[in-house]
Amino acid sequence: MKIYFVKDYEELSQKAFEIIESVILDKEYPVISLNTGGTPRQLFKNFVKAIQNDLDITRTTLLTLDEYVGPSDAVYSVQRYFKENLTDQIEDKFYHIDLIHGDANNQDEEIKRYQKILQKYPRDIQLLGLGTNGHIGANEPGTPFNSTMFVSKHTKETIESTKKEYKLSDEETPNEMFTLGFQEILQAKNILLLVSGRHKAKAVKTFLEDNISENCPVSYLRNYDNVTVIIDEDAASLLDLEK
Ligand code: PGA
Helix, strand or coil, rough: CCCEECHHHHHHHHHHHHHHHHHHHCCCEEEEEECCCCCCHHHHHHHHHHHHHHCCCCCCEECCEEEEECCCCCCCHHHHHHHCCCCCCCCCCCEECCCCCCCCCCCCHHHHHHHHHHCCCCCEEEEEEECCCCCCEECCCCCCCCCCHHHHEEEEEHHHHHHHHHHCCCCCCCCEEEEEEEEHHHCCCCEECCCCCCHHHHHHHHHHHCCCEEHHHHHHHCCCCEEEEEEECCCCCCCCCCC
């Protein structure tokens, strides 16, 4: 696992963008799998700006990490996030884009469908964020490290974060999510984890300084060489490690 410590959110977003851009420039048919939420907002902006300038995405496939169970046009849905923060803002078309259907009637079938997509389009990069409780995707604390794509029930902390991020009432806040499991996450060639802000500092400390344990899902990534983590000063503020 490689860690970059950066100053702030701006620098983190720029560095993440450069890593994704280099994959797009290097590969003939790049496959990029993004996540959503607060952390990658600026990265999406940088991506849009580059495409509006001259970054060619016409051979790039775009996939995702997870999706809330609920209507595809709900304010919190990953589909809507991609539309508002990316595809609506560019004229160019991705080679292929395939997101998870959070409104699928048959969830088992939807999982099988998306697992086939993941096989068909091997990911060059999988973007991840970190939950305040250490989750990656919706692999919440206690999820076995051999998990494969499933519908996860959110913990109280995750429900609170979603509620805050999308300014929802208790009733509106979703509490279940389709998520890639650890196994699918780790099948990507490269994994890029972004962590910003003081509210993540405790999770970062447990991630890097405690034992690898299912109680801290992200700690599993420490076993892998293909993982890059970018952490800003606020998120790193509780670490004892030498930087
Ligand atoms: P956030 O979410 O980027 O909105 O903080 C991260 C996550 O829960 O994966």
